[in-house]
Amino acid sequence: MLSSVSFQTRARTIDHLGREQIADCPTAISELWKNAYDAYARNVSLNIFDGEIPVATLVDDGHGMSLDDLRSKWLTVGTESKATGTVTPPEDRNGIDRIRVKQGQKGIGRLSCAALGSLMLLISKKKNEQFVACLLDWRLFENPYLMLHDIKLPIVEFETRSEVQMLLPDMFDKLMGNLWGDGLDNERDARVELAWKSFHEQELIEKKYSTKVAIEETVIGTCFTDRHFDTWPVWSGNSRHGTGMFIASINEDLTAQLSADSESDGSEIRAKERFIQTLSSFVNPFYRPDEERITDFNTSVIAWNGHLQRFIIDKIRNFDISNFDQLEHIIEGEINEEGLFTGNVKAFGEWFNDVTVKPKSRYKMRKDTHFGAFSIRLGTFEIIRKNSSLSDDQYNNFYQNRELFGGCMVFRDNLRVMPYGREDNDFFEIEKRRSKNAGLYVFSNRSCFGGVNITKIGNPNLKDKAGREGIIDNKASKLFREVVENILTEIAKRFIGRASQMRADKLEEINAKHAADKAAKDRIKLLKKEQDRIKSTINRNKAYLEVTRNELIELANILTENRNFDSQDELTRLKHELNELDGRLKNFSLSPIPRTLGSIETSYRDYRDIELNAKELVKQISSSINLALEKLTTKEDIEIAEKDFKSKAGVLHAKIRKYANEGRELLKAEISRFDELVDTANKQFHKNLTIHLDDLAAKKTTLEHVMALIDLEYEKQDIEIQQSLKPYITAIESLREQIDLEGLAIQSVNENTKLKKKLDQIHALAQLGISVEIIGHEIEGLDMTIERGLDSLSKSELTESQSKDLANVTQAHQSLSDSWRFLSPLKLSGEKVKARLTGDDIYKYVNDFFKSRLDKAGINFVKTEAFSQISIYEQPSRIYPVFINLINNARYWVRETTEENRLIILDVKDGLVYISDNGPGVDIDDIDDLFTIFFTKKQRGGRGVGLYLCKMNLAAGGHKIYYESRPQHKILNGANFVIDFKGIKNA
Template identity: 35%
Template sequence: MIGMSQNVPFRTRARTIDHLGREQIADVPTAVSELWKNAYDAYARSVSLHLYGGHKPAAAVFDDGHGMSREDFVSKWLVVGTESKAGGAETDETLRLGLPVRPRQGQKGIGRLSVAAIGAAVLIVSKRADAPFVAGLVDWRLFENPFVLLEDVSVPIVEFDSLESLGSLVEGLRRELLTSVDGPRDQPERAERLQSAWSAFDRLERAQDPSAERTSERIRQLVDLSLPSLAPLEDWGVWKGDSRTGTALIVADINPFLAAWVGRHYGVTADEADAVKISLRRTLTGFSDPYAAEDLALDYRVIVHRNGEIVPVVARDPDFGLGFLRGLEHYVDGAFDEHGVFRGEVKAYGRELGTVEYIPSAHPPTAPRDRVGPFGVCIGAFEPEAGYSTHPPDVHAKIAGRSEAHSGLNVYRDGLRVMPYGRPENDFFKIEERRTNNAGREFWSSRRLFGRLAITRAANPNLRDKAGREGLIDNTAARAMQALVIDLLRRLARDYFGSASEVRKDLLPGIAAENAGAAEKAKAARQRTLTTFRTAVRDRAPVLQRSLTALQAARSRLDAAIVDGSPEALLAVGGPLDDLVTTKGELRLPPKPKKLASFEKTYRSYRDDYSRFAAGLEELRDVWRAETDRIQTEPDPVVARSHLGRNQKAVTDLLVRWRRDIAAMLDAEQARVAESIESDLKEFYKRAAPLLGELEEGRISLSHALGQMDSLREQLTERFAGVYDPYLRSVKQLSEGIDLDSALTFADARQDTLEVQLGRIQALAQVGISVEILTHELNTLNRRLERALHGLPQAARDTAEFKDADEARRELVERLRFLSQMQVSEGDARREINGKEILDYVGRFFERGLSDRKVSLEASAAFLAVRFSEFPSRVLPVFINLINNALYWVSDAPERRIRLGVSEGAILISDSGPGVDPDDVPNLFELFFTRRIRGRGVGLYLCRQTLAAGGHTIEYVTDPDRRDLSGANFKISMRDGIDG
């Protein structure tokens, strides 16, 4: 009736869920973080994201929290904005799984919707201790239809007692899911609404993009493909029996950025995929507060399953935490109280400077709805230049390396990270903005800063998350916290760390002077050597190419002269050849540095061209000399005298040029040294003379003046000695004929080698210990596995899968048995070993590898007849290592052969691979030298050491005439020879 009031409720479209979930989430890392926070609220001890490759990439989130019953799933998980998040009640003790009370991370009851940003469809499986399993299936694309009412979308769920029965039940869930598209048969009114809504959505999508696949069809296809697959559940702790409770989210049709981890890009560029990988690592590596004094007892990780490999890409870093932060040269640790006053400890340039207190420049708000509340701050930083850092160069480099993944000023609430603070693109505390005004004065840099703000829900209730879980709501409290931190950073920079601080002015010159010692000079010398070498290669490369062209022209002239039989034409070729000999000397390179990095390829190209030029020139000169001797018409002495004159002139010209260049350099250097000493001669008088005036005026005493003069003399003597004594020693060494350039190059190469080896020797020692432990553990586990497998029902043992698993177990045991023969023990005895035994041994060991890679392993009759006496533990590892290397290198060769033979009374192991680069041969048997991808460079070193213990030797054969196959050839010479 007109004029009468009426209550009309809001009606909600299904699209609202999409708005609250997928569209609100900023990115994939934030979505994962939200789901992990839900696991934290469920008192999980571990939570993980798994990414699976294959035809249809999938993802899974597993936790071992308290799980859900059917009632929990219906009344909480499927209720958006549930009251459990709004209330302050603690979780029941029976659900805390023995853990202390955790502050709730969820605020709005919509975090679970983040799963929509990970993938289109999710199968939720959960187990609570006092309830059966529950499973539900959601396809988030149901909520993209703007014509569907939320009340018409239903989520199929099922209860069951054992995971084994889930396979048959999930088919029913998939069928039920389609009732939200086609409508249920027993509800004609709802079915009509749904069919009409999806028809309207199909028409809308067709109008927007006629070629695009309809959302309704994609939902049906997923069901038809029986996705999400149940296979990932095998990695869930509840499925494996490691946990009694927990929740698993199996996600299908995953986000393209996640699919990129397992090799599927789906329209995402490689650069975009790399950016998301970096973001995921940076975001989730710092998921929990690493600087907290108390451990959250939550283990988290991201694991990629790809091509049979299981690779953890994100995990808590045990070496990164409060201890790391306190070890930095700059460190601040304190807290703001409820009035905004900061109190804390400060360390600058490695020195503890005590407690500081800062009263805020502007008092923060105190109204209950606006106040910030107390919060903690800890920050560490390091100097950008190693020369001004108190950290040793190697430590400085490691810290700089860590900054790639861990730098930034993060915010943590109750121990878990608040996004997006601390990310490179976020500048909430205006650190980078201030640096653009004056980088030195402001000091702080997001990429050189590690730290966090620690807020809590109890102490900072007004610091609330945005609906999109990406940052704090921009309210008075958030702005006040921002202002307090900005003020603190500016004052710390001005008082302690920045270019305007007196502390920096007092301490930095001494640090810089200390660092500018012998190590820094050696580094500069190494850099000069590298620069000189690179410059020489670049400058001489064009000359080398012209010389190769000239060599070809000389060859053509020589061929023509030989054909014509003209002595004059033949002798005329001698001049160009002599010029090329002179050029050859000029094209020689200075000593090669140990490390060339990316320049190695350029150098090797030059080296190969130079070798070709030198060999071609020598060959041409041999031909020229022979032909000159054959067809020359002048007497031998005349020809020889003419040749002597040309060679003498070439040598003389070279020496005269060197004398001129050296004399000019010495003259310039002598003038520089004279000027430097002339200036230093005046230094003492210039600084000591003013003391006489002060003494005459009575401002200082005689003893003070004399003491100052003596002190100044000591300072200058020490400074000048550090400059001129090393110079004099270097000149003396040059006068004694010592090649400082070669000596420095050798020392640098040796130092680089030792530094690398020292860093890896500890790892190698640990590997040895680990092998001993693993050998014992693997044998024990094999016995358990064998008992368990053969305890299965006969029906299971008759399956192909069981036989494959048992075969893999037996093969593992066989490998262990082979390896045990190589282990030196007290029971190992010297005995006769023959070639056939060795061939059979390595053939069985590498049987699968040889077969899979289609490599032939062959032996000559002479090798099969070889006999010698030795410990098996001394010989068998050598053949295993050598054939393992050969198997790697021949895998991509057109012809794949490995051959065992005999040559010159020694054993020869050869392959048809690419062989060893000539530059690598001298380093081949060094510990940790390798050119293999993911190689460790231990095998050949151990081969040489093992054989040397018995008086035997191994060498790499470089002479092509002594090789059996075209690739790598290793010759083993036994101490007492070989019979056969």
């Protein structure tokens, strides 16, 4: 018997089409943003709230939905409006004249909100309509035994905002009917009960937590509050229409955004990076003033810690055309339907106009395979610093921003196509070509900015996959990719890559500039060396210099007391003694002297006065002895001269022997070190590649991969050999030509004395930075919170008096903002007044600063009675930042401890202050570098300046800091920093 049946749909289908279909949480957000764009929203915002139950809200000011829209469109999968191209009527376009190209295609994008969290309250309002709300728990759709038609979702209309909290309990009870049945349909109730019983038994077998129990444990009254609803412009009264999604039990990628950078673990940091890589530049920011662009759609992601808001994604924090134009390599132009590129190219900062690149072949197009015309605007920079024409600031800016904003993106109608531009996607195979020959194929996917622009109308065959994991892999997309790859390859060969003559010419010029910059840095390094030499020479020789001067004074007194010498032998003996003292005096000389001596200026002047006084005595005594010898004629003049000659020759020969021995030892050591460098350089290339050649011989890898590794290693070794061996040759050549490198350096430094003052100012600014680094986000967040609050007030109806007060407050806030941004670093580096600081003062200051963060991390911060009893007379601005930095470091590392009790302690032992923790401690190989500037072992977020500045700050007051590595002297088994305070007292 012939019969017909229809498809039966399980509830799990919704889960497949939504949460499981979408790539990840940030991609889901981008889909919902596109829905807001289709709803003619001007603003769409994702807000993530901390609290006992973290909540996210995704809110917009689009045209909103009526009850009928909610039923027939939002709750109907695969609606026809987007598929048929239905035009949004003018009254629903939010005052936007331009007709927006619809981004949705399949009518399932809204289901991606399941990837944000389990429980969702949807509220929408259409202009001149009532509010409409729907409550969903996406976990209902994970039950494979439940039929889709058996799930009933509660929806309701209401007039005022205040009604929603009263309606929520009833809606939640209605929602629970999908677990227990609602008593209205006995057959449905039986099916529902059996489905959840079967699913529960399955989860028990698989040792999973019961989904049914998890849903039942939801306390709806504690999930959503006014704090969350107020983020929706409709709720706050700033819009008459829009849609808000309020989500609880949110995804881990969302909760990761709530933690401060310094407190994030590896997975949270990766989640943050993925957020920014996916959601930044959602609207194409790389447009010229005369080009079609989107200016009426703004996106943002805001993390709320209490009432403090921190912007993760914002139009202010973006990489736009003004940044893009500073790149040193740019490709910008149009590609026609046959794949011909016509446009402009920038190489090493120089523009070349009317450049064309022909396609690899003539493509035969059919209606279903042609890719259509599109445009490209892509830029990059030289990754190797010595090859870049950029300034240090520009290079550092691009190098840092590439992690957040880098990647070759694809925009459709000026909105991003996912996942292109992310670190894990290389649609145009840029890195694959680069691995073959990095010198020839210079573009690097992570170091590219900008991308390719297509349109829905002009490129109809370039369609998105259902899960938004890229463009469907059809004939059109293959040709589209081939055309782009051909443009990148040809531009690299002709203008930027190793095969380009332009690169050879430009690199010669750039490398010469970098060599000059390096020479300037070397001169500064030598100046520091000379200042250290003078300081150490003064400390070492001043006492001996004074002894020599006293001996000269005694010799002068002998000559004064015996004016009538009648013995040539006595005069000759005195002459010999004078020569020895003069030779010793010359060994104490400080020449050459830099013009700027800084803190040792006073010591140098005292030393110089003693030396000049001694030299003057030598002249006087020598003159007196020579005059006395003239009066005596007992011995021949030649005999007297020969004795003086031999005496002075003896002094000179002694000095020559001394320098010869020192020189030979240094040369011997350097020859040995040079031989080691040569030996290492000879072996390194073979050492690093032998294993890969062995793998190739054993057919464990491919020839292409090994050839790429050989190219990369060759480039690396060529640079290292140049940097390690060339300085030796240059220095030896200078010695052969009798060039006084030290003298040249001092002379050059003396001509640039003014730079010292600037360096001091930079150092003062760095001292400020150590504190600002920690609280910068909080300061910025508070400032922006105030700014947005004032902006909101300005849109409210105020009395004339209130308006005047608001204007005054706004002006004062602006002045305050300007002031804290531009205050002099010297003024911000702290009060110069000294005060008596006790251990309790220091502990209270640091504990108040970190208390909430320490509590959150479960760290105990304590002091001993011995620490409480100490006191120091010093500038607070010199001491407090040191403890702030040390405790901040301890807070970071103690989270890595395997011990249950996380502890940081302040203690005193033998007059020394200890800052100890029970974290992993410092590796023995890293101890020598701890206080070196820019040395850091933090995986991300570390600057490597904190401990260096701690040491400098303390040294300015005569105090010392070091790391205690001896186990018997440690307080705790982790890191132990010890401060030796000058003048420390016990109360």
